[in-house]
Amino acid sequence: MGSVKLQIMTIRTRFAPSPTGFLHIGGLRTALFSWAYARRHGGVFVLRVEDTDLERSSSEAIAQILDGLSWAGLSHDEGPYFQTQRFDRYKEVIEAMLATGHAYRCYCTKGELDQMRAQQTAQGQKPRYDGRCRDLKEVRLGVTSVVRFKNPLDGAVVVDDVVHGKVVFQNVELDDLIIARSDGTPTYNFCVVVDDMDMKITHVIRGDDHLNNTPRQMNMLLALGCKAPVYAHLPMILGSDGAKLSKRHGAVSVLHYRDEGYLPEALLNYLVRLGWSHGDQEIFSLDEIVELFDIADVNKSASAFDGDKLAWLNQQHMIRAPAAQLVAPLRWHLARAGITVGSDSILEQIILVQRERAKTLKEMAANSVFFFKAPTAYDEKAVNKHVTSEILKSLADLAAALGRLPDWSAVPIHDCISSCAAARDITLGKLAQPVRLAVCGGSVSPPIDATLAILGREETFVRLRRAQEHWGGT
Ligand code: GLU
Secondary structure, eight states, X not given: OOOOOOOOOOOEEEEOOOXXXXXXXXXXXXXXXXXXXXXXXXXXXXXXXXXXXXXXXXXXXXXXXXXXXXHHTOOOSEEEEEGGGOHHHXXXXXXXXXXXXXXXXXXXXXXXXXXXXXXXXXXXXXXXXXXXTTTOOSOOTTSOOEEEEOOOSSSEEEEEETTTEEEEEEXXXXXXXXXXXXXXXXXXXXXXXXXXXXXXXXXXXXXGGGGGGHHHHHHHHHHTTOOOOEXXXXXXXXXXXXXXXXXXXXXXXXXXXXXXXXXXXXXXXXXXXXXXXXXXXXXXXXXXXXXXXXXXXXXXXXXXXXHHHHHHHHHHHHHHSOHHHHHHHHHHHHHHTTOOOOOHHHHHHHHHHHTTSXXXXXXXXXXXXGGTSOOSSOOHHHHHHHOOHHHHHHHHHHHHHHHTOSSOSHHHHHHHHHHHHHHTTOOHHHHHHHHHHHHHSSSOOSOXXXXXXXXXXXXXXXXXXXXXXXXXXX
């Protein structure tokens, strides 16, 4: 009795950016969906850089794409492969296709092609290559040839797209694609086909601007004896006004979001919800995305970018994250604001008091600079409003009372301010506000007790004294 071999298919997805510009959120969403799908199925996520357009590709764009993916945490298992390093392989496949008759040399000159197109247009036909070199037996001397793929002449290609459903293309609509230019370099669609074949891609997840390339790519894969992968073409992300996403809407580099203080998990959470949902859940951890995301549930209509929602999600992720996890990014943002912080513990304390008050880490950093840098000026309007000669006396009492505190932490500090205020028959706020002005220069800070606790006894006194002197107290 023969044994039955069970072959379990390994899911292999890829992200294939062209480094002709930076990685923006549309590209990041494509990468996320491919990554999540591979992760969910224990598959392999391949990174491939489609850099054959030498004029428009740049090494800066490549570096920026790799940095963006790595910041987002979308780690690849294979690659990055670079198409420019695979030219020998493309050449080999072109030769093989010529040998098997799936491709042919076309000697038509530019003049002949122009004439062909003009005639077709005059007859009201769509201009297309008419296949006149398909069965040419001899070489045409003196004319450099291109290589064309012999597309089937009839029948239809059915793209059974996971997102769009069945999309049917008639072969008569597809002319014979040039796969090698006259200088021998391979063309874009052909490279994609060879790569998807060689890299054994099982699921092609990409933007729906590539849907029209798919029937040609499927025909070529078929000619190469390969089974076409599963295709999922993702709808576009539009601006909030329904127009194509532009810089104004957020079509900026992914690293711009890092610089603006967004957490990668918040950005990914935001992107996964564009066109996909799971009940009415809004907040997803990366683990939940991997566990729940299914490409089959992606909506085929375009979704609009909403910066307010992204900011809200970012704050939700900041609030939910273990404070220790936010230490490194907050330190990074503080460094950008000119503050170098050594201790983790002070940053954790700051995070705990600030995260309900900031939508981004950049904002949190800006609001927290005062912990490390004494104010050099005081908000004049607030001083005029809150600092009176009466208050200066209370402030002196308070400073003395704080000086007697055995334990410098939020609760005793709070009790101390509160009893000083009560003794002077004023509200806690009336006394807290000048203290706040003294330690941070403005009238906004986390609760004053927590603020002073984090600032430390010494620094609090230095700042209180300086403010008292400045405002004319003793
Ligand atoms: N390189 C293409 C792009 O950046 C993607 C091609 C593909 O995924 O097949 O739009």
